[in-house]
Amino acid sequence: MAAEEVSPNEEAKERLPINRREFLNYAWLVSLGFFTISVAGITYLFALPRFKEGEFGGVITVGTVENLPNISDPPDNYAKTKFWLSHTPEGLVALYKVCTHLGCLYNWNGQEIKYICPCHGSQFEKDGKYIQGPAPRSLDQFVVRIESPEGELIVETDPATGAPIPVPDNPDAIIKVDTGTRIIGKQHA
Ligand code: FES
Known part of the structure; x- marks a missing residue:
């Protein structure tokens, strides 16, 4: 029985750990994660009192x-x-x-x-x-x-x-x- 032929493109696809679409999805998720952490950090800093009790300004x-x-x-x-x-x-x-x-x-x-x-x-x-x-x-x-x-x-x-x-x-x-x-x-x- 003849072995099934695999085209060079399919061979290349199999060798890639992730394809381009998956890579872009991951990159977008990572950017979203950084953005969310930054916004949360800034919100937290703004929520802190600007001056401590007992110091000028407090x-x-x-x-x-x-x-x-x-x-x-x-x-x-x-x-x-x-x-x-x-x-x-x-x-x-x-x-x-x-x-x-x-x-x-x-x-x-x-x-x-x-x-x-x-x-x-x-x-x-x-x-x-x-x-x-x-x-x-x-x-x-x-x-x-x-x-x-x-x-x-x-x-x-x-x-x-x-x-x-x-x-x-x-x-x-x-x-x-x-x-x-x-x-x-x-x-x-
Ligand atoms: S009188 Fe006080 S700064 Fe001029």
Whole structure:
């Protein structure tokens, strides 16, 4: 009986591990896999908080009401997280440490009981209100939140007014400053 003849094309096809169509399918699947992993990775990175708690840009726990400076004391300087915590007769404010004129770091002046910028002399009240100088507006500030020890919100800064918040009687209430939420100071006339 004569052996069955195999054409050269069929012989070549048999020798290939995969044909062209299969190769393209695999390549497409691999590309799709890479694309899906990339999208998932980017989505995950965006979902992460941009700032860690306790760092500038995040929420800073500054302590309890019991440990607040008195109204007559100088404001507390939070140098690393860039704010002053001022305890005023009307309540608490957290003032962004950057001058609203050209961005210098202003200081508290204990003799004159006000903030004074060393660069061009702008001056601000203890609660951040503009007094005089080339600054176009009062100091910017951050939202202050006071919570019960159980984590319930008692009071927080109203971003619309930026008014100081009253300090509750509970000495264990916890004070937090959200340095990710800046309230722009009011323009003066
Ligand atoms: S930068 Fe503060 S007064 Fe100019």
